[in-house]
Amino acid sequence: xxxxxxxxxxxxxxxxxxxxxxxxxxxxxxxxxxxxxxxxxxxxxxxxxxxxxxxxxxxxxxxxxxxxxxxxxxxxxxxxxxxxxxxxxxxxxxxxxxxxxxxxxxxxxxxxxxxxxxxxxxxxxxxxxxxxxxxxxxxxxxxxxxxxxxxxxxxxxxxxxxxxxxxxxxxxxxxxxxxxxxxxxxxxxxxxxxxxxxxxxxxxxxxxxxxxxxxxxxxxxxxxxxxxxxxxxxxxxxxxxxxxxxxxxxxxxxxxxxxxxxxxxxxxxxxxxxxxxxxxxxxxxxxxxxxxxxxxxxxxxxxxxxxxxxxxxxxxxxxxxxxxxxxxxxxxxxxxxxxxxxxxxxxxxxxxxxxxxxxxxxxxxxxxxxxxxxxxxxxxxxxxxxxxxxxxxxxxxxxxxxxxxxxxxxxxxxxxxxxxxxxxxxxxxxxxxxxxxxxxxxxxxxxxxxxxxxxxxxxxxxxxxxxxxxxxxxxxxxxxxxxxxxxxxxxxxxxxxxxxxxxxxxxxxxxxxxxxxxxxxxxxxxxxxxxxxxxxxxxxxxxxxxxxxxxxxxxxxxxxxxxxxxxxxxxxxxxxxxxxxxxxxxxxxxxxxxxxxxxxxxxxxxxxxxxxxxxxxxxxxxxxxxxxxxxxxxxxxxxxxxxxxxxxxxxxxxxxxxxxxxxxxxxxxxxxxxxxxxxxxxxxxxxxxxxxxxxxxxxxxxxxxxxxxxxxxxxxxxxxxxxxxxxxxxxxxxxxxxxxxxxxxxxxxxxxxxxxxxxxxxxxxxxxxxxxxxxxxxxxxx
Numbered sequence: 110x111x112x113x114x115x116x117x118x119x120x121x122x123x124x125x126x127x128x129x130x131x132x133x134x135x136x137x138x139x140x141x142x143x144x145x146x147x148x149x150x151x152x153x154x155x156x157x158x159x160x161x162x163x164x165x166x167x168x169x170x171x172x173x174x175x176x177x178x179x180x181x182x183x184x185x186x187x188x189x190x191x192x193x194x195x196x197x198x199x200x201x202x203x204x205x206x207x208x209x210x211x212x213x214x215x216x217x218x219x220x221x222x223x224x225x226x227x228x229x230x231x232x233x234x235x236x237x238x239x240x241x242x243x244x245x246x247x248x249x250x251x252x253x254x255x256x257x258x259x260x261x262x263x264x265x266x267x268x269x270x271x272x273x274x275x276x277x278x279x280x281x282x283x284x285x286x287x288x289x290x291x292x293x294x295x296x297x298x299x300x301x302x303x304x305x306x307x308x309x310x311x312x313x314x315x316x317x318x319x320x321x322x323x324x325x326x327x328x329x330x331x332x333x334x335x336x337x338x339x340x341x342x343x344x345x346x347x348x349x350x351x352x353x354x355x356x357x358x359x360x361x362x363x364x365x366x367x368x369x370x371x372x373x374x375x376x377x378x379x380x381x382x383x384x385x386x387x388x389x390x391x392x393x394x395x396x397x398x399x400x401x402x403x404x405x406x407x408x409x410x411x412x413x414x415x416x417x418x419x420x421x422x423x424x425x426x427x428x429x430x431x432x433x434x435x436x437x438x439x440x441x442x443x444x445x446x447x448x449x450x451x452x453x454x455x456x457x458x459x460x461x462x463x464x465x466x467x468x469x470x471x472x473x474x475x476x477x478x479x480x481x482x483x484x485x486x487x488x489x490x491x492x493x494x495x496x497x498x499x500x501x502x503x504x505x506x507x508x509x510x511x512x513x514x515x516x517x518x519x520x521x522x523x524x525x526x527x528x529x530x531x532x533x534x535x536x537x538x539x540x541x542x543x544x545x546x547x548x549x550x551x552x553x554x555x556x557x558x559x560x561x562x563x564x565x566x567x568x569x570x571x572x573x574x575x576x577x578x579x580x581x582x583x584x585x586x587x588x589x590x591x592x593x594x595x596x597x598x599x600x601x602x603x604x605x606x607x608x609x610x611x612x613x614x615x616x617x618x619x620x621x622x623x624x625x626x627x628x629x630x631x632x633x634x635x636x637x638x639x640x641x642x643x644x645x646x647x648x649x650x651x652x653x654x655x656x657x658x659x660x661x662x663x664x665x666x667x668x669x670x671x672x673x674x675x676x677x678x679x680x681x682x683x684x685x686x687x688x689x690x691x692x693x694x695x696x697x698x699x700x701x702x703x704x705x706x707x708x709x710x711x712x713x714x715x716x717x718x719x720x721x722x723x724x725x726x727x728x729x730x731x732x733x734x735x736x737x738x739x740x741x742x743x744x745x746x747x748x749x750x751x752x753x754x755x756x757x758x759x760x761x762x763x764x765x766x767x768x769x770x771x772x773x774x775x776x777x778x779x780x781x782x783x784x785x786x787x788x789x790x791x792x793x794x795x796x797x798x799x800x801x802x803x804x805x806x807x808x809x810x811x812x813x814x815x816x817x818x819x820x821x822x823x824x825x826x827x828x829x830x831x832x833x834x835x836x837x838x839x840x841x842x843x844x845x846x847x848x849x850x851x852x853x854x855x856x857x858x859x860x861x862x863x864x865x866x867x868x869x870x871x872x873x874x875x876x877x878x879x880x881x882x883x884x885x886x887x888x889x890x891x
Contacts, residue, residue, distance in 0.1 A: 119134060121134045121137055121153070123137065125141075134153070135214075142158070142208070144207055153197050154197050158207050159181075165199050166199060170219065177192075179192055180192040181193050187588075196217065196219065219613060240292065242736070242737070247284060247737070259272050265687070275693075283676055287709045287712065294716070299661045306653050308653065308657075309641065315624055318607075318624045319641070323604045324530075324606045326533050326596060326608045328609055329532055332611075337510065338481075342475055343506055350504070364403065365487055366485065367390070368404065370387045380392060409426055410493050413495045415439070419439075420440035421443050434489055434490055439484060441472040444486050444500070444502070451464055468502070479543025480507035482505055482506070483506045485504055520549040522652050525726055527728030531595075534587070537586070541585040545583050557579075558582050558583070600623070607624040610628070611627060612635060616638040619635060656725050660724060667805050668712035668715040671712060675703050681754045707833050711827075711830065722810065723809075752797065753794050756793040759863070760789040763856050785850045787849060788837070788850060792860070806820070809879060
């Protein structure tokens with residue numbers, strides 16, 4: 110709401126008591142007459158009663174990049190399309206005017222958007238749902254086993270307090286205490302990597318949401334395009350001027366482009382101020398002519414501004430001593446009718462009806478490429494009047510907002526990844542369609558489906574749902590409410606939707622989407638509503654972020670499988686203690702040393718692994734895919750975990766038996782032999798966890814394909830495990846805390862074959878998955 114308020118100017122010029130006064134904008138009331146001029150933000154919704162070449166930028170409301178000329182007449186049923194309306198928070202680009210206030214605060218179009226955004230609820234992220242599900246399952250398993258073994262122990266030994274302690278031990282062993290901080294840290298690291306790629310994450314969980322995205326709804330202007338109008342084509346008569354090679358156009362064409370123009374060049378990124386198309390003409394002309402000198406040598410006598418009814422702009426200039434010329438630019442149909450000659454090979458020749466038809470065909474061809482076409486003409490002027498005939502047609506200027514060069518590859522990458530890209534724009538359907546085709550919205554005979562805002566209002570939910578099945582969809586001339594409707598329609602089909610935008614009009618849809626993405630150059634409102642901000646406004650950055658999000662989910666599954674594996678060698682000692690009446694092979698302190706010590710850094714090392722080669726060639730993960738699956742549990746609890754437990758028991762009993770222990774003999778917790786034995790069990794588990802770490806670097810590819818030095822955190826993690834192991838084994842203070850004692854290193858060699866077995870069996874599992882084994886894909890792929 111604070112962001113919306115920043116869009117309202119602090120003061121407004123208003124007519125009060127017959128005088129023009131400046132008052133605070135919140136003090137405006139319905140019926141006030143306000144004055145607006147170039148550079149002002151409109152303080153309230155108003156109906157024009159006077160205007161002088163007034164153009165406004167409504168893009169924050171409508172998403173339409175083209176400046177809108179205002180007039181005193183309008184019969185359009187959509188208030189946002191009414192030419193005699195100005196809206197709160199929009200910017201006056203040129204001209205000035207007076208308007209009667211008819212809406213303030215929440216009753217303005219901007220206020221309605223604010224209310225809609227406030228009422229829109231944020232969607233819970235898939236990762237949060239998955240973590241909640243994971244915690245629920247692990248908790249059920251832990252509590253069930255704790256209660257079960259408490260009951261068994263109490264029945265067999267009838268010692269309440271002792272069995273309660275061991276029940277708690279079972280629960281502790283089942284719960285991976287290090288998981289949630291590891292998830293948080295891994296998401297933080299992923300966010301840091303994404304920031305380096307110009308994607309700023311605001312909510313950590315949203316990193317993974319990108320990876321499960323199935324539909325990306327993107328704006329056109331500034332996201333797919335560069336938001337920089339430029340002259341793309343120029344003709345002289347029927348001949349094309351080679352713009353790309355810098356072919357020098359004739360002086361008369363340059364004069365019309367520069368003098369029939371109210372924009373001006375300025376310092377800064379935009380390079381011009383004023384209408385984008387006029388600015389593009391100036392930028393083009395500046396390559397061949399001295400614009401300032403041309404304007405200095407020619408004096409403007411009269412201007413007949415562009416009018417939405419006449420669709421033309423005409424100026425009269427004093428050019429040479431005793432000579433005057435009229436320069437004209439505007440809509441093709443209008444300009445051609447006003448011409449009776451055409452410039453061909455430097456000569457003015459009479460224009461025929463056939464010539465006019467050819468010119469109209471040329472116009473359609475240029476417009477079909479998505480260019481905004483202006484026709485240019487001139488004539489000699491005897492008087493300072495607005496002429497309707499007698500002009501000589503010079504040629505066409507085609508301006509286009511070029512698409513970003515990297516966007517086409519990015520969209521192709523999305524299609525390979527099974528992600529549907531949908532364009533939602535406030536621009537004209539012809540412009541939207543042209544840009545869409547240029548950036549890859551068609552393939553294999555599939556043409557994009559075009560749906561305008563007017564058509565969208567008429568579609569029922571079922572009809573819209575059918576159209577949403579199309580591979581390529583373009584929504585043009587859409588309103589803010591319609592953008593929200595589109596997002597919700599996709600979500601109702603079970604899609605995970607990422608919505609991009611930069612304006613106030615995009616805020617409700619951004620907030621409601623599973624993943625809201627705002628442009629860095631967009632409004633504060635859009636950025637506040639979003640989960641991620643694109644610092645470079647580039648669609649390709651979204652695709653990079655999707656790749657990062659998929660990698661995050663893969664990596665979370667990797668370290669979950671890694672962490673859960675150690676649960677088995679943590680649980681089985683308690684089971685063996687209760688059922689076999691042997692000294693407890695591993696105490697609670699050592700369990701926590703694994704969960705909160707040795708496993709943390711290795712899990713983080715897995716969290717920063719690069720994605721596997723096919724990460725962007727897989728379809729988006731199903732919304733039914735879980736972090737904790739039967740396959741993950743089978744791999745961790747049924748394959749790797751038992752190997753680690755077996756290694757631990759082997760080393761444990763080897764130390765006990767060599768020390769003279771006999772079956773059934775009780776050992777006190779401070780007995781040196783017992784302390785050495787549990788130390789051996791712990792050390793064997795750590796050795797196997799190192800092998801588990803190395804093999805867990807990939808889910809499908811062979812771990813042998815990964816260079817150890819591509820992830821330096823892996824080396825650091827291995828070193829950290831060995832350091833912690835050494836501390837617990839050899840440091841007297843640690844021995845006291847953990848109840849351990851040093852043992853002969855020859856016993857640790859007994860764990861090596863088990864570590865190798867763990868590594869080999871997981872490589873075999875991944876080999877059969879890569880080979881396409883149905884059994885492996887069904888039961889072993891996680």
